[in-house]
Amino acid sequence: AKRKGRNTWQWYRGGGAKSTRDSVLLRNELQKALETNQFTVYYQPLVDAVSGKIRSVEALVRWNHPERGMVSPGDFIPLAESTGQIIPLGQWVLKHACQEIARLNENSERMLPVAVNISSLQFLREDFLANVDKALEESGLPPQFLELEVTESVLLDGAEPVIALMQSLNKRGIHVAIDDFGTGFSSLSYLRDLPTHKVKLDRSFINKTLTDRRTAAIVQGVITMAHHMDMVVVAEGIETVEEQNDLVRRNCDLLQGYRFSKPVPLEVLKALPDRLPVE
Ligand code: C2E
Ligand code: CA
Ligand code: CA
Ligand code: CA
Numbered sequence: 001a002k003r004k005g006r007n008t009w010q011w012y013r014g015g016g017a018k019s020t021r022d023s024v025l026l027r028n029e030l031q032k033a034l035e036t037n038q039f040t041v042y043y044q045p046l047v048d049a050v051s052g053k054i055r056s057v058e059a060l061v062r063w064n065h066p067e068r069g070m071v072s073p074g075d076f077i078p079l080a081e082s083t084g085q086i087i088p089l090g091q092w093v094l095k096h097a098c099q100e101i102a103r104l105n106e107n108s109e110r111m112l113p114v115a116v117n118i119s120s121l122q123f124l125r126e127d128f129l130a131n132v133d134k135a136l137e138e139s140g141l142p143p144q145f146l147e148l149e150v151t152e153s154v155l156l157d158g159a160e161p162v163i164a165l166m167q168s169l170n171k172r173g174i175h176v177a178i179d180d181f182g183t184g185f186s187s188l189s190y191l192r193d194l195p196t197h198k199v200k201l202d203r204s205f206i207n208k209t210l211t212d213r214r215t216a217a218i219v220q221g222v223i224t225m226a227h228h229m230d231m232v233v234v235a236e237g238i239e240t241v242e243e244q245n246d247l248v249r250r251n252c253d254l255l256q257g258y259r260f261s262k263p264v265p266l267e268v269l270k271a272l273p274d275r276l277p278v279e
Helices: 020-035 077-083 086-106 128-139 160-172 188-193 213-228 241-249 266-271
Strands: 039-048 054-065 069-071 114-117 146-151 175-181 198-201 232-235
Touching: 020 054, 020 077, 020 086, 039 086, 039 266, 054 086, 077 086, 086 114, 086 128, 086 266, 128 146, 128 160, 160 175, 198 213, 213 232
Parallel strands: 054 114, 114 146, 146 175, 175 198, 198 232
Antiparallel strands: 039 054, 054 069
16 A cells, blocks of 8 residues: 555555655654554464475564554665664564464464564674573573574674574574575575575575576575575475475475465464365
């Protein structure tokens, strides 16, 4: 929706606020949203490429806006990053996702790990590790059931602090995945040096694999290379059975996308069958 009013910021899908004035309004609304609990977390399953079994879920924040309804993160995360509000918001998501999944696991046969997206700004803060510990402690979620997803942008200020932090997290049993792999200023040396166990191939690759030979070569190359480094590869944004079959054939480990399930509220997640898609 695009609309304009006296007290409302203009609204463009994917672009966030349009002008400085709009971003001031959006910032104020974000502040209010944080104070009045307007955020919620949806979960999207990652399935085993071969069996279709749900292996884990990714936590994706939603803004349940009183007038605009469910707002996608693409519309507010960039601004929250520019104002610093991503720090309290990110901490809220981390805490909330740990609590919800800890409770889900307590009352269910299947034990699902949860992956939480962490903004580079949040990841590189001095208190990040302490905040992770706090979220785990308060929720009772075992550390092996928490995963963090970061993008290559965490490496902007160099790899060393990132490597050190990932090592500390790994020691606790918390794994870090590289998200949107291939879209940033990827460098193969980063993939070599980062103590990470998982790469997520961005949707922009996945939906071109079937039609573009170069894309297919990159996708196959990343999968083969990652396997030689004992990493797990996730294909994001699988929408069709053709894409699914292609990635299975290429030996991709985990698949995620609308083909299996959209991101859903906890109540819907609870009711999903063990294997997806249901056909
Ligand atoms: P992402 O981490 O790459 O998450 C995957 C996005 O792709 C999600 O969009 C998901 O709904 C969407 N998606 C999944 N499968 C499909 C598919 O088959 N087709 C299509 N077209 N899309 C699919 P969403 O939930 O709108 O999130 C967008 C981005 O916002 C995320 O991209 C992530 O970068 C960011 N984000 C979401 N939640 C958080 C959060 O809690 N903290 C931070 N820092 N960023 C977040
Ligand atoms: Ca992600
Ligand atoms: Ca991603
Ligand atoms: Ca993405």
